[in-house]
Amino acid sequence: xxxxxxxxxxxxxxxxxxxxxxxxxxxxxxxxxxxxxxxxxxxxxxxxxxxxxxxxxxxxxxxxxxxxxxxxxxxxxxxxxxxxxxxxxxxxxxxxxxxxxxxxxxxxxxxxxxxxxxxxxxxxxxxxxxxxxxxxxxxxxxxxxxxxxxxxxxxxxxxxxxxxxxxxxxxxxxxxxxxxxxxxxxxxxxxxxxxxxxxxxxxxxxxxxxxxxxxxxxxxxxxxxxxxxxxxxxxxxxxxxxxxxxxxxxxxxxxxxxxxxxxxxxxxxxxxx
Ligand SMILES: [Zn+2]
Numbered sequence: 001x002x003x004x005x006x007x008x009x010x011x012x013x014x015x016x017x018x019x020x021x022x023x024x025x026x027x028x029x030x031x032x033x034x035x036x037x038x039x040x041x042x043x044x045x046x047x048x049x050x051x052x053x054x055x056x057x058x059x060x061x062x063x064x065x066x067x068x069x070x071x072x073x074x075x076x077x078x079x080x081x082x083x084x085x086x087x088x089x090x091x092x093x094x095x096x097x098x099x100x101x102x103x104x105x106x107x108x109x110x111x112x113x114x115x116x117x118x119x120x121x122x123x124x125x126x127x128x129x130x131x132x133x134x135x136x137x138x139x140x141x142x143x144x145x146x147x148x149x150x151x152x153x154x155x156x157x158x159x160x161x162x163x164x165x166x167x168x169x170x171x172x173x174x175x176x177x178x179x180x181x182x183x184x185x186x187x188x189x190x191x192x193x194x195x196x197x198x199x200x201x202x203x204x205x206x207x208x209x210x211x212x213x214x215x216x217x218x219x220x221x222x223x224x225x226x227x228x229x230x231x232x233x234x235x236x237x238x239x240x241x242x243x244x245x246x247x248x249x250x251x252x253x254x255x256x257x258x259x260x261x262x263x264x265x266x267x268x269x270x271x272x273x
Contacts, residue, residue, distance in 0.1 A: 002047050007196070007204060009033075009134070010158065015040035015048060015071075017111055025111040027068035028201050030160060033132030034058035037151060037160050038200065042071035042113035049075055061129060061136075062087040062120070063162025063200060064148040065094040067104060067112045074116025086129070088140065089122040091147035096120070107254050123149065136160075141188060143181030150189055157195030159208075164189065166202040167211065169218050171244045172251065173263035179219065180266070186216045226267040239264055 001022075003014040009032060016026040029038040029048075034057050040048050049072060057080060062070050065087065073095060077083045087095060094101040098115040123129075125140035129151070136151040136158075144163045151160040164185055173179060190212045197208040205211060222243060229239045244260040251259045 002044060002051055004051065007198075009156075010196075010198065012198070012204070013040065013048065013051070015044040017041070017043050025068075026201055027112070028199070029069075030198050031055070032134060032136070032153075035129065035131035035136070036060045036076075037198075038063055038069040038162070039072035039076060041068045041111070042115050043111075045072035045075045045113075045116075048072050049079060052076070057083060058131075059084040059086060059129070061085075061123070061149075061151065062091060062095070063150065063160065063164075064088070064145040065091045065098075065102060066145060066163065067098065067102065067108055067115050069162065069200065070095060070098070070115045070118075071112060073118040073120075077118045078116075085118050085120040086123045087120050088147040088149050092120050092122060094147070105254065105257050107257070125149075139189060139192075141185035143178045143183070143185045145177070148185070150185075152189075152192050152194075157193055158198060159189060159192060159194040159196070160198045160200075161189065162200040165197065165208075165212065165215065166199045167205070167215070168202075169215075170263065172248055172258050172260050173266055174254075174258045175262045177262070177266060179223065179263065180269075183216060183219050183223070186212060186219075190216060223267045226264055230268060236261065236264060 001016040001018040005012040011031040013029045014026050027041055029040050036057055039060055073085055095118050097117055123138050127138045129136045134153050136153050139150045139152055141148050141150045141164045148162055148164055150164060194208055197205040225243055226239055240260050
């Protein structure tokens with residue numbers, strides 16, 4: 001299922017899994033001139049490719065390699081030989097062989113599907129990418145994944161944040177994310193003068209500074225509270241109850257892969273996969 005929304009010079013594509021005529025598990029891509037920022041999920045790749053058939057694409061840039069952001073890479077590159085695909089250097093092995101490099105849990109296969117392989121080129125932090133007359137700067141923003149980047153267009157004040165910022169007050173985190181790195185990356189992007197923020201899902205924001213600051217403050221405050229309770233000798237279950245509330249639906253659907261416990265572990269510096 002695909003919805004297309006114009007935002008002036010930016011076109012937004014929302015891709016969702018179709019179950020009985022309704023869309024679920026949406027993910028978002030954007031196009032600026034011939035530049036596509038992310039390519040959605042494999043389950044909707046055919047429909048997405050159809051929607052782009054009259055568009056002259058010059059390049060795809062992936063904000064990171066989660067399967068709901070790279071799903072149509074392989075299809076679009078096969079259909080358009082020579083289509084340039086770029087991503088952070090750590091993303092390249094995953095893009096070349098997603099099945100081997102990024103095994104998917106059942107819920108991820110069901111919601112988004114297996115991406116197909118593609119050939120991609122590395123992007124450097126600070127590199128400038130052309131999109132028509134516009135210029136987008138690569139900002140390395142790890143934490144949500146080690147290969148995450150954002151893109152900033154200085155003339156317009158646009159910021160494309162992938163999954164680094166999608167709003168909300170997190171009570172859960174997926175295994176493998178680094179919450180302290182996420183906070184540092186949010187601080188990095190909060191320094192830019194942004195007029196419009198285009199997230200990898202959720203709504204587009206105008207003048208997002210206050211919301212970015214609020215998110216940073218919330219996460220830092222939560223992290224300090226987690227560490228304080230741990231110093232007091234509280235158990236993980238006690239900290240969870242005190243700070244993060246009751247069970248969440250996402251914990252059931254993902255069989256615990258996305259959970260309050262992983263958020264706590266990340267704050268405590270314990271890695272989890
Ligand atoms: Zn992601």
